Every structure is written in C-alpha cells, then in structure tokens.
Amino acid sequence: MLIVMQKNATPAQIQRVVHAIEEMGYQARPMPGKQRTAVGLVGNDGKVDASRLGALEGVLEVIHVSQPYKQVSREWKAENTIVRLPGGLTVGGDEIVVMAGPCAVESEAQILEAARAVRDAGAVMLRGGAFKPRTSPYSFQGLGRKGLELLAKAREETGLLIVTEAVDAEGVELVARWGDVIQIGARNMQNFALLKAAGQAKKPVLLKRGIAATITELLLAAEYLLAEGNTNVILCERGVRGFDPATRNVFDLTAIPLVHRLSHLPIIADPSHATGLRDKVTPMARAAVAAGADGLMIEVHPDPDRAVSDGAQSIAPDQFAELMRQCRAIADVIGRRVAEPVEA
Ligand code: PEP
Ligand code: MN
DSSP states (O other): OEEEEOTTOOHHHHHHHHHHHHHTTOEEEEEEOSSOEEEEEEOOOSOOOHHHHHTSTTEEEEEOOOSSOOTTBTTTOOSOOOEEOGGGOEESSSEEEEEEEOSBOOOHHHHHHHHHHHHHHTOSEEEOBSSOOOSSTTSOOOOTHHHHHHHHHHHHHHOOEEEEEOOSHHHHHHHHHHOSEEEEOGGGTTOHHHHHHHHHSSSOEEEEOOTTOOHHHHHHHHHHHHHTTOOOEEEEEOOBOOSOTTSSSBOOTTHHHHHHHHBSSOEEEOHHHHHOOHHHHHHHHHHHHHHTOSEEEEEBOSSGGGOSSOGGGOBOHHHHHHHHHHHHHHHHHTTOEEOOOOOO
C-alpha cells in the first residue's frame, strides 16, 4: 500500500503518516520524489485500515498496489531507479553499462589479460566467477576466495568495477567485501536465504532471471532484496529454457520493455548465456540495446577455445571491440550512450 502525500505536504505531516503506520504494526518507507512524497506501507496483511491513513492531514490518496510484488513495482515508484556505483557510474539512467570478462576467473594471467582487453574496448565493469554454480559437480567450481583476490587486483590495475557471483548466503559477505556488485545467478534466483542475505548487504545486487522463471517470479525474487532494505537492484535477462537445443536458451528480448513497464528497476541483458553461441552474441547484444537494455553482460576470454567454462559462447577481445562499436551506434540511434571508462 502506498500513501501519496499532497505536493505541499509538510515534513511533520509526512512524519505523522509514518507514525500511524508504525503504530498499526507495519513498516513505513518514506520515498521523497521529484513531484511528491509517498510513504510505502510494508507488510500489508490485508488488515490495514486505509481510511485511517487516508484521513490524515496532507494525504492525497491511498493506493493499493495491484501486483503481487510491491516495492519493485512502478505503482510503488514511478521514477526509474538509478543504481549508483563507485566512480560515478550509474545503471538505469541514460548510460548503457557494459560488464565483460570471462565466465570464470581461471588464473592471474587470464583475468588480468581479460580485464585489460575489455577495458581497452570500452567496458566499465569486469565480470568473472570466483564461485561457479555448475550443473555438474565434476565441472570446475571456481577458485573461490583466491578468485576474488585476483578480481580485486584486476580492478586495481584497470579501474574496472567488479561484478561477481555469490552462490550461498554465507558467501555474500565475502563477495560484498571484494566486489562492487553481488551477482545472483539464474540457478539461485529463488534461493530465498541467499536473496535475504544479499538484501541485507551494503552493495548493489545483479539478479539474473531463473532458468525457467516467469517475469512475475523474477520481480518477486527482486522483492525479497527490496524487502530486506536493498533498493540497489539490477535485473538481468539471460534467456529461459526452451524446447529447441539450437540455442542454449531462448533470449526473451520482450522481457526488457516488459520489466521497464512493470518495474522501476534497471534491466540489463546477457546475450552470452542467452544464446550459448559465440557468433550470436553480437547480433543479440545489438538487439538488446535497441530493446532498451540498461546494460550488457558479455563473456569475453583472451583465448575462448581454451576457456575452462563456457568457451563456446565466449568471444575474443577483437570481437568484443567490434561489438562495442556496433552497440555504441545503436545506442546513439535511441538517444542513449554507452558508458565510457573512467581513467584508472
Ligand atoms: C554467469 O553469469 O556466470 C552465469 C553462471 O550465468 P547464469 O546464472 O545466467 O547461468
Ligand atoms: Mn558462464
């Protein structure tokens, strides 16, 4: 439930609404906006006396949020959420943020080479898994903490911000300490203990769409993060399971404008995992930018054929540089721009 205040409501009137909500045993989330302030009521169990809140001075209207997800919905917050990252980088504004790097951190030489290459091509963030959620228990599981240290070293050298995955609630603190954005992978989209831990972390979260998750399920997963107090959430479309093995997944491009309509949160696209095929990554990256994606996540490996994981969908640095050129051109057409690296 959302209590929308009149344009000229005083701080004291807003405070009275907050108190009334708390007295009723719910949590209040005041949200100052450009036009007006709204106060969100969190934890509505259907027993809220809306008329009591509606009668308070300075209240314009009481809105019942119709979607099952509340705080992530556009009804709750009309303006786009802009996630602010260190160095002035923003996700969800005019700029399209490109995060690139290998599927997994494999060695110091590999991650440093990848970092330099993606930075030189114009990426602003480095991706790379230190903890890898693998379908098979016999596949490479990542370098763990050592991988995080190597990512931090690459950040120091290149100035790229780090996005890396936490695979369990216990790992969130470690990833939050070393990384700039905590990634929650497709296989963990509904790991609610992990979502709660990431919701309590003091770092932004990149939440990937589950392998067979509906948009509503994705937004409800994001709701867990916001319900715990973390509003710095970036969603990611990475394809969903289809019936045709011709591509690894089915890239759901429509998810991008759909999420923008239903939610105020930014959404980026990952055409690498969505297609699983190296030569499909650039065309689908172009399409994602054209569809309005707020960023891209691209797997780039210095030597894709020798990649320990996801080599078939990893592109080489020169291919990535070409992808960046093409995406800059598409961004220009739709009145956006690809974020530029800040000098290290
Ligand atoms: C990844 O980005 O490293 C990854 C494992 O992707 P997903 O969770 O989308 O499968
Ligand atoms: Mn991968």
